[in-house]
Amino acid sequence: MKYVIGVDLGTSAVKVLLVDQSGAVTAQASAAYPLQQPQPGYSEQNPEDWVSGVKDAIEKLFATSKVAASDIEGLSYSGQMHGLVLLDAAGKVLRPAILWNDTRTTKQSEEIMAKMGDKFLEITRNRPLEGFTLPKILWVKENEPEIFKQAATFVLPKDYVRYRMTGTLNMELSDAAGTVMVDIAKKAWSQEVCDAFDLPMSICPPLVEATDQVGMISADFAKESGLATSTAVFGGGADNACGAIGAGILRPDQAMCSIGTSGVILAYEPDTQADYHGQLHFFNHAVPGRFYSMGVTLAAGYSLSWFKKTFAPEASFNDFVGSASTSTIGAHGLLFAPYIVGERTPYADAKIRGSFIGIDGKQTRADFVRAVLEGIVFSFRDILDIYEANGKNFKQLVSIGGGSKSELWLQIQADIFNKEVVRLESEQGPGMGAAMIAAVGLGWFADFSGCAEKFIAVKKVYQPNPEHVAEYQQLHQIYQQIYPQTKKMTGALLDFEESHQV
Numbered sequence: 001m002k003y004v005i006g007v008d009l010g011t012s013a014v015k016v017l018l019v020d021q022s023g024a025v026t027a028q029a030s031a032a033y034p035l036q037q038p039q040p041g042y043s044e045q046n047p048e049d050w051v052s053g054v055k056d057a058i059e060k061l062f063a064t065s066k067v068a069a070s071d072i073e074g075l076s077y078s079g080q081m082h083g084l085v086l087l088d089a090a091g092k093v094l095r096p097a098i099l100w101n102d103t104r105t106t107k108q109s110e111e112i113m114a115k116m117g118d119k120f121l122e123i124t125r126n127r128p129l130e131g132f133t134l135p136k137i138l139w140v141k142e143n144e145p146e147i148f149k150q151a152a153t154f155v156l157p158k159d160y161v162r163y164r165m166t167g168t169l170n171m172e173l174s175d176a177a178g179t180v181m182v183d184i185a186k187k188a189w190s191q192e193v194c195d196a197f198d199l200p201m202s203i204c205p206p207l208v209e210a211t212d213q214v215g216m217i218s219a220d221f222a223k224e225s226g227l228a229t230s231t232a233v234f235g236g237g238a239d240n241a242c243g244a245i246g247a248g249i250l251r252p253d254q255a256m257c258s259i260g261t262s263g264v265i266l267a268y269e270p271d272t273q274a275d276y277h278g279q280l281h282f283f284n285h286a287v288p289g290r291f292y293s294m295g296v297t298l299a300a301g302y303s304l305s306w307f308k309k310t311f312a313p314e315a316s317f318n319d320f321v322g323s324a325s326t327s328t329i330g331a332h333g334l335l336f337a338p339y340i341v342g343e344r345t346p347y348a349d350a351k352i353r354g355s356f357i358g359i360d361g362k363q364t365r366a367d368f369v370r371a372v373l374e375g376i377v378f379s380f381r382d383i384l385d386i387y388e389a390n391g392k393n394f395k396q397l398v399s400i401g402g403g404s405k406s407e408l409w410l411q412i413q414a415d416i417f418n419k420e421v422v423r424l425e426s427e428q429g430p431g432m433g434a435a436m437i438a439a440v441g442l443g444w445f446a447d448f449s450g451c452a453e454k455f456i457a458v459k460k461v462y463q464p465n466p467e468h469v470a471e472y473q474q475l476h477q478i479y480q481q482i483y484p485q486t487k488k489m490t491g492a493l494l495d496f497e498e499s500h501q502v
């Protein structure tokens with residue numbers, strides 16, 4: 001039997017999947033790494049932690065599967081998007097990576113829009129939001145000029161890991177789109193964007209497609225990880241592009257709901273025709289020549305993990321999430337807005353902060369857990385509303401990511417979306433998508449549809465319950481009032497907090 005490995009470089013951990021030619025997951029392993037938040041709005045990771053995490057996880061994979069390294073024909077990646085890894089001329093990392101959920105770059109984002117306006121949207125198909133890579137580069141240029149002077153190039157998180165595994169440096173297109181420095185339609189770095197911000201084109205690495213073979217596992221990495229130098233390495237994709245492939249979202253009538261650290265509602269776009277006027281992100285797909293749109297809730301799984309870490313550190317995740325079933329729809333009068341690190345969709349607002357609304361002496365911790373689960377899905381509902389306002393009406397949503405491990409949360413999704421919600425055999429959509437990229441890259445399948453037929457299996461379909469749907473519609477209307485009514489207050493609190501930082 002021959003195998004491929006999908007490496008999903010997430011924000012909380014790296015997850016590796018060993019998948020055989022029939023699409024069965026033979027083994028999986030993970031390794032967690034820390035997130036540094038030195039100031040409000042800052043979010044950084046050490047790229048070396050990703051590399052050692054990948055090695056640890058691959059060693060665990062071999063320990064549990066007993067598969068021979070020489071039988072692993074290909075390996076590819078799914079990566080957390082947008083994170084800036086600055087490298088000097090020798091390929092050395094110059095500072096910690098600034099991640100997708102870091103929002104220190106409001107000033108730079110505003111400057112980009114002020115300078116290029118609609119032209120920026122026309123080229124990159126996106127508004128310059130704080131999370132994207134270009135504002136991060138401009139932040140370093142302005143605030144750390146000594147570091148910027150040494151920068152020869154930059155890459156994204158999974159591209160850095162691939163560089164360390166193969167010795168070849170490049171950037172893969174679906175991820176490069178999230179730098180907002182690429183001309184999406186032309187599939188090339190935009191000279192116009194680079195010139196506007198006085199960035200030399202030489203810092204932009206060569207672009208590759210997801211299924212391009214970029215090299216083999218290097219002798220050094222083979223020695224340290226147990227992999228073989230005969231394993232071919234493919235470009236990989238942005239985690240949401242990979243999630244879409246791993247969820248089988250390969251037609252315009254399908255959508256994906258992903259609950260990882262962030263949360264995403266995503267749709268496949270066959271071409272560049274759809275225009276959401278920057279309300280949704282629009283990127284090149286990991287399926288060569290195709291595109292996808294998506295809206296992002298910055299703190300989806302992160303809101304739940306934060307709540308658990310803060311108020312129930314001793315509980316198991318399953319018991320903690322399960323406790324919400326003892327509460328009711330609407331959590332006995334409690335609503336949660338998940339803006340705890342700012343928001344992207346539908347409110348591109350780095351300064352908004354979260355709220356619990358309707359706290360009542362009768363409520364228990366289980367009500368708070370329920371409110372967190374529901375609030376995250378209300379935020380997704382806001383994204384679905386944008387799609388529906390633009391004429392998209394999906395038949396069903398495929399749910400992936402850590403959040404899709406909970407039956408209760410899946411049913412809440414079906415009820416709030418008023419759509420069928422599909423759970424797959426493996427909730428690891430991005431990792432499966434990465435494995436599928438390697439399988440297609442190796443030529444095991446002619447295209448992703450052929451691979452999806454073999455690799456993706458449905459576990460269960462959750463149907464919306466009409467009574468619950470009606471109740472959630474009422475609650476969603478109340479939820480939608482939270483943003484406008486709390487914006488000023490939470491902004492003032494954030495200013496107060498920032499002015500009191502020592």
Ligand SMILES: Nc1ncnc2c1ncn2[C@@H]1O[C@H](COP(=O)(O)OP(=O)(O)O)[C@@H](O)[C@H]1O
Nearest residue numbers: 010011012013260261301302304401402403406
């Ligand atoms: N048993 C569970 N039930 C529901 N949600 C869970 C469970 N375990 C973890 N999660 C959620 O999944 C999230 C992590 O999902 P994952 O897809 O692994 O994220 P990432 O790719 O960002 O590292 C956590 O933030 C947590 O809120």
Ligand SMILES: O=C(CO)[C@@H](O)[C@H](O)COP(=O)(O)O
Nearest residue numbers: 010011080081100260261262
């Ligand atoms: O910023 C985005 C998408 O634009 C995030 O979706 C990141 O790509 C991180 O993903 P997870 O770690 O939550 O999977």
